[in-house]
Amino acid sequence: MTTFTEQAPGVAEQMPAAAEGFTLNHTMVRIKAPERSLHFYTHVFGMRLLRKLDFPEMQFTLYFLTQLSPEDSIPEDPDERTVWTFSQRGLLELTHNWGSEDDPELSYHNGNADPKGYGHIGFNVPDLESAETWFDDMNVEFIKRPDAGKMKNVIFVKDPDGYWIEVIQAELMAGVGS
CATH class of the missing domain: 3.10.180.10 (2,3-Dihydroxybiphenyl 1,2-Dioxygenase, domain 1)
Structure with a gap:
């Protein structure tokens, strides 16, 4: 199969065999107030929450969101849904560090300042x-x-x-x- 890609300095001429099957699954941003961020992404952008994973010992929660298609069939079993979530493309992971919502001084750097x-x-x-x-x-x-x-x-x-x-x-x- 021939795959066309643009050329630029530093671009590999061929995909490395060892990277075959690699897929961009998600990108993560930290959020201060989960309810506010989840409301924004689900109400304004129509994203759906695929999986919420709590890590009490490290005091954070991960929220994985995506745009779903009508043909998407999401497993109901939590473990199967976790595996399915981590096999998707283009997810948004929102990470909430517990207690951040109570810190009036905390704000995350958006990368554009x-x-x-x-x-x-x-x-x-x-x-x-x-x-x-x-x-x-x-x-x-x-x-x-x-x-x-x-x-x-x-x-x-x-x-x-x-x-x-x-x-x-x-x-x-x-x-x-x-």
Whole structure:
């Protein structure tokens, strides 16, 4: 099977045999208040909670969320659901360190303030204009609207912990970059 990928300095010409079958499963961000963050991601972005894992001895909880398709069949058995969750692609893991919600001084670095590092979470939507209206209706904080700045047709909003979320409509991205 031939797989086309772009070329750039540092890119392997072929996938290393030892990496065959590797899959990006999830990315993790720390959250301060689980109820607030879970409300945001499930009500605003329509994500579903696949698995909640508590670790009392280390005092943290993991929440794994994703966008589900109607054909997805999630196992009811907790162990089977855990294995299924860790075999998926593109999950968002929210990590809550117990007690963080009670610390008024605590805020997590979103990666976009100096020193810059981590950037954002990204979502593709079927209609960018409708998404913008929906975010307004849900009182979501905008960083950038689709008609602002040099890069048009891209929205940036903030989640409850200040992490940036890029929202695009794939069809509108043709011709971007060089």
